[in-house]
Amino acid sequence: EAAVTQSPRNKVAVTGGKVTLSCNQTNNHNNMYWYRQDTGHGLRLIHYSYGAGSTEKGDIPDGYKASRPSQENFSLILELATPSQTSVYFCASGEDREGEQYFGPGTRLTVL
């Protein structure tokens, strides 16, 4: 069965530290996405990619970098984590530019 997995599932980081969130998909989808979900804001798009080697800015990219080294893997990188980045982060994959999206289980990040 096609799947999107995320690691770690929970992470506590210190302010100013570097955090890397990883996402792996076995759907063989070209597109991958990183969202964050906060109370009162719903899901907001941080970065996305439409293939290995590509990364694009979403609606709230400041403070985040992304990396897509292969079709299967998409990482979100917080070089200097801040408490405002405490959130739940979701990764998703999709087949084409307007196709159905499939979500991972989420990563709960707390920055102290």
Place this chain on the structure above:
Amino acid sequence: GQQVQQSPASLVLQEGENAELQCNFSTSLNSMQWFYQRPGGSLVSLFYNPSGTKHSGRLTSTTVIKERRSSLHISSSQTTDSGTYLCASNTGNYKYVFGAGTRLKVIA
């Protein structure tokens, strides 16, 4: 850019009652998707519904592209339907925009 309005924001039902959840889009869209989410849980895709009507068990989704709206109908609600329902739209540029969600509670 695209904005997505969901209504109602919250809803409480007695078990067995029906519910109609609405999603309205500020601009034209190419596709949309309905999701279900338990507190602290992941997003489960209910419908990928670019247009027309789709059924799945007690759920029905209807999207009217030219009116820029979509609805999710839940019939004969059950306590296990409790959670948050999210809709998201795509204007054909890879990006989905999400609504804030409808929080549903079904009481026995």
